[in-house]
Amino acid sequence: MAGRTLEVNQTAIDGVPVVWADVPGPLRATLMFRVGRVDERLCWSGITHLVEHLALFHLGPKQKYDFNGAVTSNRTMFYASGEPADMVAFIAHVTASLASLPFDRRETEKSVLLAEASSRPVSPADLMFSLRFGARGNGLHRYKEFGLYHLTQPWVAAWAARGFSRENAVLWLSGPPPPSLHLTLPAGQRMPEAPASPMKLGLPAYVKAPVGGAGVSMVAPRSTPLAMAASIASDRLLKRLRYDKGIAYSVGGGYFPMDSQYAHMSLWTDAQPGQAAAVLNDTVHSVYAMSTEGPTAEELAEGR
Template sequence: MERVLIDGVPVFWARGPEPLTAALLFGCGGRDETFRTIGITHLVEHLTMGSLPRVHHDRNASVDLDVTIFTATGRPDQVVTFLDGVCRTLADLPTDRIDKEAGVLTAEGGNYTDPTSAALYSQRLGVQGAGLAPWAGPGYDRLSAEQVRAHAARFFVAGNAALVLTGPPPADLRLPLPPGPRPEHLLPEPMPTAGPVWFEHVVAEVGVSLLGTGGPVWAQGMEVLSERLEQIARHTHGLSYEVGGDVVPLDRDRRIFTLTVDAREGQEAEVAGLLWTELRRMADEGPTGAELADRCEAARELADDPRAVEPELLDAAVRELFGMAYQDPATRLAQRSRVTPEEVRAAFREALSTAQLVVPCGVAPDLPGLAEGGCRRDRQEPTGRVFRPPLLAKVLTKDARGLRLILTDDGVALRDPDGDVHRIRFSEVVGVEEDGAGRTVFGLHGCQVPVDPELFKGAEAAVRAVDAAVPAALRYRRSELVNLD
């Protein structure tokens, strides 16, 4: 692997299968947004790709939680033209196309990661960083040209870019990106939990997240756990088809790992039980030496595959963007081979108390040792002005009788029909949706409180309090493109 600089951008290249493939990476993804600007990175990508002329060679772009990548495969001159067009467009985005691209993106849908991992990140981090992943936000039509330009000027600059090539850089290759430094990334701390928990969410799979570290011990351990779950849930019991997972960094050392398991309809509780049992077995017994050796052999075969050139280059580029040291495959394989079953067992034993397991709504699993979690809530109402549903609503529906909206000195709270109280302090508000006379307040910890005169008699006073307390930059009109309920 070679590393050179072109126009201040690090370029990593090695000879791989022809034709030439290029990938221009930026250290910017969904976790660099806010609730108010959810989707803005995807919009920048669409504005860029949508402005390029039509071609007949392969090209694409993608955004995940960490990086945005523009790729092209073709003759060297085609790749050079593509990269030049991407860079020049990012320097002067066609923001007059925002309305059209907002509609396209709404139709496209899509996620920065799988929905089950997204729910686990949000439960772990709140509505920030990677925890934004399951949220729709205000909608693409509520992103302004000024917000888009500011986002691009911060993140889509030469100091936050890296290029990989599966061949030597063409002599005429230029990367005319706007100048700018590598930005600081928000790295939120996980919210505290009292031991392992399970919670319900609007997901189709069962999943778990754990706090761990980078390096070979956790890489080996998560691969063994995934392999065990596939064997047991799919091949032994016939309850599942696929095991997946994801990982996001908390900082240079710490990681959030997720593991997801789909389930046959009606078997989610049993699959959750299998997942929890295997996780505890890993913490109690660890993997076998044979399992670790098998994972090492799988990594060795992957490294020897000629198609591994591009993924290896991408790994080096990502590590460059986030200030992490790159290690070549031989070094990584040597480190993996030295991992012992006891090291893996100790890592999982320490992390077991951080486990958060998610199941689809309505599933009631039997998980010994796991407490029920979910959004932050209480049973006691805070002191404040109380608003109740109109009398007619209370007569017509049982749920309305238990509803309470409470306006406190420092925020709002909702008592739901089950008696749980969801409280959002004004200092924790991440967004306020305006829908006519009503408001929906979104809190950092995942709660939503409707402040609506149609639901609560006299709530106009609460609406005025919300509007006065929450900065205008966090308020937005309800999207006209899609029903976000």
């Protein structure tokens, strides 16, 4: 697909905006809602994640097509790929389930989510995010889901009705919408965008914590160049720390849009015992070199 310009098409089905581009391969569908952890409060956080799990429960562990769901800081997504008829069935299931969640499964899914959280390690990226935003807004995405210990059925039902309406949804497809596709969602209101609100900190700042690695992060205006720079800096750091020096195994780079204006960019790595200072120095240098020298022509070509 190198050098190919895709035509982006827009329409509406049952009051829901639908965006699609004709891409080769199986049909891919993502039903997205403007609701996520940023809309929650610490004491009842996890409620959106619980709705997502309940909505997918009756599909079981496996279908003849690939599917899953995810909750980010500011979005909830249900996505799948397969034949057009499969995507019609998947969207029909998700929309019907959101309107009538299987609450008899509520306590069991709470337990499943708590087990999922217990197996999720804390990375330098998690730490940097929570330190910058605190236990509120965008920072909640990195905190424990305390609501899973006490959320009641009426509370969850009201949250589903608020966040999962047709006014708060958009559907993305990798091909034309199948003629039999419907998006039967209840009426509601569009949830307003939650602005990125970092805490008032004295920056630049340095924090020492037992996370087994090092990292740097920043908040900056959203842009495609910034997203590409994060990816290139991560590739450079991986080559230097793992392949040249052999003092780290995993390197990650993140570019996370928080609202229509700003994104959180981070770069982090693990480290061999006794090498934390060295990997931190190289991590900072990778960001500095990108800001002062920029990418090479070869790196830009590979990133396109």
